[in-house]
Amino acid sequence: MDLSFSLAETAFQTEVRDFIAAHLTADIKRAWALTSAFLAEPDVAGPWHRALATQGWVAPLWPRENGGPGWTPAQHYIFETECALAGAPPLAPLGIRMVGPVLIGFGSAAQKAHYLPRILSGEDYWCQGYSEPGAGSDLASLSTRAVHDGDDYLVNGSKIWTTHAHHANRMFALVRTGQGERKQEGISFLLIDMTAPGISVRPIRTMGGDHDVNQVFFNDVRVPVANLVGEEGKGWSYGKYLLEFERGAGIAAARMRVSLNRLRAIALGAAGDPLLAARFSEIEIDIDTVEMTELRIMASLQAGQNPGPVASMLWLRTTEVKQAVTRLGVDVLGADALPSEPMRPFHRLNRHAVMDEDALPVIPLHLNGRAETIFGGTSEVQREIIGKLMLGL
Numbered sequence: 001m002d003l004s005f006s007l008a009e010t011a012f013q014t015e016v017r018d019f020i021a022a023h024l025t026a027d028i029k030r031a032w033a034l035t036s037a038f039l040a041e042p043d044v045a046g047p048w049h050r051a052l053a054t055q056g057w058v059a060p061l062w063p064r065e066n067g068g069p070g071w072t073p074a075q076h077y078i079f080e081t082e083c084a085l086a087g088a089p090p091l092a093p094l095g096i097r098m099v100g101p102v103l104i105g106f107g108s109a110a111q112k113a114h115y116l117p118r119i120l121s122g123e124d125y126w127c128q129g130y131s132e133p134g135a136g137s138d139l140a141s142l143s144t145r146a147v148h149d150g151d152d153y154l155v156n157g158s159k160i161w162t163t164h165a166h167h168a169n170r171m172f173a174l175v176r177t178g179q180g181e182r183k184q185e186g187i188s189f190l191l192i193d194m195t196a197p198g199i200s201v202r203p204i205r206t207m208g209g210d211h212d213v214n215q216v217f218f219n220d221v222r223v224p225v226a227n228l229v230g231e232e233g234k235g236w237s238y239g240k241y242l243l244e245f246e247r248g249a250g251i252a253a254a255r256m257r258v259s260l261n262r263l264r265a266i267a268l269g270a271a272g273d274p275l276l277a278a279r280f281s282e283i284e285i286d287i288d289t290v291e292m293t294e295l296r297i298m299a300s301l302q303a304g305q306n307p308g309p310v311a312s313m314l315w316l317r318t319t320e321v322k323q324a325v326t327r328l329g330v331d332v333l334g335a336d337a338l339p340s341e342p343m344r345p346f347h348r349l350n351r352h353a354v355m356d357e358d359a360l361p362v363i364p365l366h367l368n369g370r371a372e373t374i375f376g377g378t379s380e381v382q383r384e385i386i387g388k389l390m391l392g393l
């Protein structure tokens with residue numbers, strides 16, 4: 001397996017670095033460095049999204065005919081890594097990495113023509129309506145109903161933990177349109193206009209103090225039948241296809257390394273502590289192993305092979321190492337962590353001139369990071385999938 005980059009790939013790396021140097025402003029970098037939530041807010045990531053859009057680099061995995069750059073897996077890897085190392089905010093995955101691929105795979109020609117360019121330009125901001133108060137890991141138990149009424153569906157029910165629903169003008173949702181023998185049958189994949197009458201969004205504050213997630217209520221919301229993706233009742237298979245992209249082989253090692261190095265800078269005062277030094281080394285090695293696995297997956301994709309089980313295990317490992325990094329942050333701050341308030345750090349800068357700016361997001365990052373092993377499917381559920389499908393247990 002060849003993990004080195006070719007001359008052409010090294011030239012591409014230089015092109016990416018040049019673009020970043022010219023377009024990633026100090027303001028964008030600072031706003032992302034001060035973000036403690038797991039997703040950048042639209043006002044943080046938006047300017048970077050628009051800069052990438054002018055270059056055609058918003059959706060690295062989309063085919064060229066749909067507005068993607070037509071990159072190889074190696075180019076995608078180089079791009080993501082360089083953006084992370086430079087301190088660029090990640091773009092919201094909900095349109096680009098989640099509903100986009102479903103529309104490309106299963107959407108009608110009209111849906112593709114309407115929605116894909118709006119995802120690329122950033123005009124539409126999407127949220128994901130899967131989970132419900134009674135349906136999380138057991139997602140197929142969902143009960144939000146969509147009933148035919150003329151050319152529309154009438155939607156009633158509620159979705160919960162909906163990330164950035166308060167920013168989104170669109171939601172892709174799994175709704176129940178029928179009842180089959182198995183509960184996975186009779187589920188449909190709908191595109192919903194978040195400004196439609198009958199939709200209300202209630203904020204949920206997380207323990208990190210941020211407002212990222214919401215509960216969304218639907219009260220006789222009219223959704224045109226034209227907004228059904230694919231076939232009615234087949235939404236479960238489209239929804240699972242989307243989860244493959246949500247959980248799919250990420251490129252996370254570079255971002256974890258940046259976070260660890262920021263902690264190293266904060267920990268200068270504790271440089272003589274051998275226990276802390278050992279923790280840094282252990283986590284650094286963990287990040288190295290994640291990076292090696294990412295490169296192995298990239299190399300097999302590059303060679304036209306399916307990476308197989310290793311990609312699923314990478315998701316589990318990555319979330320665990322991310323949590324180890326944020327946990328280390330708490331130990332690095334020690335007693336200084338106590339006065340930390342649960343609020344979006346970006347907004348409390350002036351009131352906390354006492355604390356080093358780099359240290360501000362450390363505690364909220366740790367608290368928000370607990371969610372890493374919950375969303376996209378909990379670690380327990382992922383282990384069950386690995387046990388059943390890969391190990392045949």
Ligand SMILES: Cc1cc2nc3c(=O)[nH]c(=O)nc-3n(C[C@H](O)[C@H](O)[C@H](O)COP(=O)(O)OP(=O)(O)OC[C@H]3O[C@@H](n4cnc5c(N)ncnc54)[C@H](O)[C@@H]3O)c2cc1C
Nearest residue numbers: 128129130131136137161162163371374375376377378380
């Ligand atoms: C920050 C955050 C953002 C989120 N964003 C979104 C979003 O944008 N859109 C969306 O639709 N959802 C979102 N979610 C919801 C997320 O997908 C669910 O929280 C997750 O699927 C778990 O479901 P649950 O919370 O109902 O927990 P449950 O399913 O009730 O699980 C409770 C506990 O039981 C364990 N458990 C459950 N089933 C099994 C099993 N079969 N075997 C072993 N253990 C099991 C779980 O691991 C967990 O520890 C988000 C969640 C969080 C925390």
